[in-house]
Amino acid sequence: MHRQTMILWVWLLIPGCGAFLGPDPEADPETLFELFWESYDRYYAHFELKGVDWEELYEEVRPRVGPGTTEEELFEVFRYMIGHLEDGHVHLVAGDRRAFSDAHLRGTRRNFHPAVVDEYLGESRNEVGRGQIVYGSVGEDIGYIRLATLSGGYGSGDDAGGWIEEIDLAIRDLSHKRGIVLDLRSNGGGRAHNTRYVAARFVGEARPFLVTRSRNGPGHGDFSEPRTWQVEPADTVRYLGPLVVITNRHTFSAAEWLTLALREYDHVTHLGTHTGGGLAMFLPRELPNGWTYTISVQDTRCVRGRSYERVGVAPHRYVENGPDDEELGRDTILDQAMDVLRRK
Amino acid sequence: MSGMFRVALAVVMVAGWTFGAMEAAAENSRGWVEVKGGVEATGSRDEMGSPRVYRGMGVPLVVAGALSRGPWQWGLEAGGFGTGFNGGPLQARGGGEDHGVAEQIFVDGSLWGTRRVWQGRRLGVDAGARLSHWTFFRSYSYHSSQIGAVETWESPTTIDGLGRVRVSPISRVHLQAELSVPLMGRVLRPNYAVRGDERMALVERRTRVLSSGRWATWPTLQMVQARGAVHLETVGPLMVVAEWRVGGLALNGEVPTRATAQRLVVGVRLSL
Numbered sequence: 001m002h003r004q005t006m007i008l009w010v011w012l013l014i015p016g017c018g019a020f021l022g023p024d025p026e027a028d029p030e031t032l033f034e035l036f037w038e039s040y041d042r043y044y045a046h047f048e049l050k051g052v053d054w055e056e057l058y059e060e061v062r063p064r065v066g067p068g069t070t071e072e073e074l075f076e077v078f079r080y081m082i083g084h085l086e087d088g089h090v091h092l093v094a095g096d097r098r099a100f101s102d103a104h105l106r107g108t109r110r111n112f113h114p115a116v117v118d119e120y121l122g123e124s125r126n127e128v129g130r131g132q133i134v135y136g137s138v139g140e141d142i143g144y145i146r147l148a149t150l151s152g153g154y155g156s157g158d159d160a161g162g163w164i165e166e167i168d169l170a171i172r173d174l175s176h177k178r179g180i181v182l183d184l185r186s187n188g189g190g191r192a193h194n195t196r197y198v199a200a201r202f203v204g205e206a207r208p209f210l211v212t213r214s215r216n217g218p219g220h221g222d223f224s225e226p227r228t229w230q231v232e233p234a235d236t237v238r239y240l241g242p243l244v245v246i247t248n249r250h251t252f253s254a255a256e257w258l259t260l261a262l263r264e265y266d267h268v269t270h271l272g273t274h275t276g277g278g279l280a281m282f283l284p285r286e287l288p289n290g291w292t293y294t295i296s297v298q299d300t301r302c303v304r305g306r307s308y309e310r311v312g313v314a315p316h317r318y319v320e321n322g323p324d325d326e327e328l329g330r331d332t333i334l335d336q337a338m339d340v341l342r343r344k
Numbered sequence: 345m346s347g348m349f350r351v352a353l354a355v356v357m358v359a360g361w362t363f364g365a366m367e368a369a370a371e372n373s374r375g376w377v378e379v380k381g382g383v384e385a386t387g388s389r390d391e392m393g394s395p396r397v398y399r400g401m402g403v404p405l406v407v408a409g410a411l412s413r414g415p416w417q418w419g420l421e422a423g424g425f426g427t428g429f430n431g432g433p434l435q436a437r438g439g440g441e442d443h444g445v446a447e448q449i450f451v452d453g454s455l456w457g458t459r460r461v462w463q464g465r466r467l468g469v470d471a472g473a474r475l476s477h478w479t480f481f482r483s484y485s486y487h488s489s490q491i492g493a494v495e496t497w498e499s500p501t502t503i504d505g506l507g508r509v510r511v512s513p514i515s516r517v518h519l520q521a522e523l524s525v526p527l528m529g530r531v532l533r534p535n536y537a538v539r540g541d542e543r544m545a546l547v548e549r550r551t552r553v554l555s556s557g558r559w560a561t562w563p564t565l566q567m568v569q570a571r572g573a574v575h576l577e578t579v580g581p582l583m584v585v586a587e588w589r590v591g592g593l594a595l596n597g598e599v600p601t602r603a604t605a606q607r608l609v610v611g612v613r614l615s616l
Contacts, residue, residue, distance in 0.1 A: 020592040020604050021387050025395045035395060093487055192542040214544050281544045283537045284490045286394045292487040296539060
């Protein structure tokens with residue numbers, strides 16, 4: 001028997017609890033709109049930071065939704081609403097349709113071409129960590145480590161682990177280099193554990209790097225007590241030579257945390273373009289019609305109190321690849337990073 | 345005397361001795377233990393992540409026992425199940441394969457004491473108190489493309505008023521109905537947005553598991569547990585037990601939640 005059918009059968013056989021739980025809300029356009037608007041009003045963390053008047057948006061948009069509003073029209077209304085938030089952790093999924101809040105902010109992808117980097121690495125190219133860590137030498141005396149993601153792994157706290165631990169192999173192999181380029185371009189983020197695991201391998205002392213607060217009340221300024229995140233130096237494998245972190249607008253979320261963590265140290269230079277500007281934890285939700293969406297629920301700032309939501313973390317040196325770099329097999333950002341290290 | 349006859353005689357003697365011993369034990373009964381199994385239907389509605397009702401099933405194992413002296417009786421019971429072990433996930437009604445799934449763990453236990461307040465020929469009434477605990481964990485994933493989940497725990501520990509009616513309509517058949525309502529309870533209700541190893545508390549004042557559980561009473565905490573049971577005497581101290589139990593929990597306030605669990609189990613009771 002199909003599992004859903006079996007569950008329904010048991011619920012019909014033993015009635016009563018259905019009444020206690022109550023019916024699902026109607027999935028009509030007006031109810032969906034109210035639920036969607038209210039959930040952001042209650043949980044979204046950046047209204048005040050971004051100067052978004054959510055009430056005013058309600059007044060503007062609500063008249064466009066009525067009993068006869070089609071799914072397509074409602075989807076476009078929701079897309080318009082979340083577009084005001086310009087938030088990389090806010091998106092809507094409605095069947096095959098996707099709407100992203102900050103798609104217009106991400107800019108060009110030309111600032112990272114893995115195939116071009118592979119030409120720089122040549123025969124020194126190695127892969128570990130299930131292919132998520134690429135490393136080797138760019139030039140004779142400069143090491144290169146690319147982290148494609150910070151997702152994946154298992155556990156939490158002291159019991160966390162996973163593929164990220166193989167970054168130790170890369171660091172051991174490159175320990176004799178005069179400097180290392182840590183390439184976080186187009187790294188979409190992932191787990192906080194992976195962030196701190198990597199950062200711990202490039203620092204000599206513990207330092208705080210991030211302060212987070214979660215939205216915890218009906219007011220747009222209601223937040224929990226702050227939590228400070230800190231990097232603790234690893235007691236096993238470490239590289240404390242000059243490090244250049246390179247980023248682009250697709251360096252996102254936990255990868256931005258890693259960027260901020262490493263920028264706290266003087267031997268680290270941040271180069272490339274601004275990061276993506278989406279650092280907050282998010283709340284997944286769904287509507288009665290099965291559409292799903294996410295809400296950023298966390299105020300995230302560096303230890304000096306600055307928020308990088310939407311704008312991203314500005315590099316110490318702003319460098320972009322040229323429009324014909326890929327064709328020429330050139331990576332200007334990587335070239336500049338190597339120059340920085342050679343001068344150290 | 346043939347070997348076969350000796351074996352048959354021994355079997356009859358052992359069976360007779362066992363039956364007699366069990367009869368004697370039943371007459372001087374001071375308590376009982378039960379082992380039961382069956383199905384449990386759970387349901388939840390957590391406004392934190394979804395306005396939809398989620399429903400699921402498990403196959404719990406329940407153990408119970410009690411001791412009695414005069415009109416007093418003290419007992420305990422524990423049972424539960426979890427997704428992937430002896431239970432399935434919660435699913436949204438109408439939810440497809442691709443979204444609206446929650447892993448669940450449901451565990452409940454209680455310690456109770458009652459006093460016989462009235463005993464007729466076929467009808468008896470007990471009243472007392474129960475220290476009751478639920479832990480109902482759900483981890484919601486609304487869509488396969490979503491990274492992250494919503495985790496919700498409700499762990500109410502309540503002091504309940506307990507009433508029980510016992511009826512023996514015919515020989516060897518005993519019926520029992522029971523109702524308990526909490527007088528007060530301590531509610532631990534962690535509630536998290538989860539991304540990988542990062543768990544962010546969403547309802548801050550209720551989140552620290554050991555320090556911020558709150559004493560709650562009606563109407564913040566609304567909880568009812570009811571139970572109906574049939575006990576059929578069989579051989580000696582052994583009874584067959586069939587039991588239906590239903591429980592509902594509503595936590596009202598800033599982020600309301602509702603949860604239900606109803607259990608249909610059969611098993612055996614051994615009188616001690």
